[in-house]
Amino acid sequence: MPAERDGQGRLGPGGSADFASTPSQKADAANTIETELQPNTKKAAEYADEATNTAVKTFADWDTAAGLKKVSDTWDRQVKVLMGRLASEKGSLRGASGIFARNDIATGDAFKAIARHSKLNEL
Structure with a gap:
């Protein structure tokens, strides 16, 4: 594959020089999970638990209460799995950005070390 210039004028193998997402996009996604998805999922689960518990009490002497309790237990397990996910x-997301940055720095340092000790510098 022929070398192509990326958006910043650098040569590289054919194709895009960019990752599918930037470190700031990964950070934004992680922050959205932390500030929106996790708290809103928790609130929705608590709301569902309150409503279901009220219904279970209302139907205490009916088979419906046992069914609602079973559904509630299943719901709670699924919410726990979702929150863990x-x-x-x-x-x-937060770790990926750090790994890519550390790999880039290490690769750059390795090339600098090779360049410092290259016999080509004597030509």
């Missing part, structure tokens, strides 16, 4: 995704 959101936390994991948030952490992954």
Whole structure:
């Protein structure tokens, strides 16, 4: 594949020189999970729990109460899984930016070390 210039004039292999998302986009997504998705999911779960608990009490002497309780327990487990997934995704988004930055710095440092010790410098 022929070399192409990226958006900043640097040469590189064919195709885009950019990742699918920038570190700031990853940070924004992680912040959205933390400030919107996690709190709103928790509020929705609590609201559903309150409404279901009221219904279970209302139908205490009916089989409906047992069914509602079973549904509520299932809902609570699913919410717990979702909250764990959101936390994991948030952490992954925040960690990915750091990993890419550290890899870029390490690669750059390795090339600088090679260039300092290259016999080509003597030509």
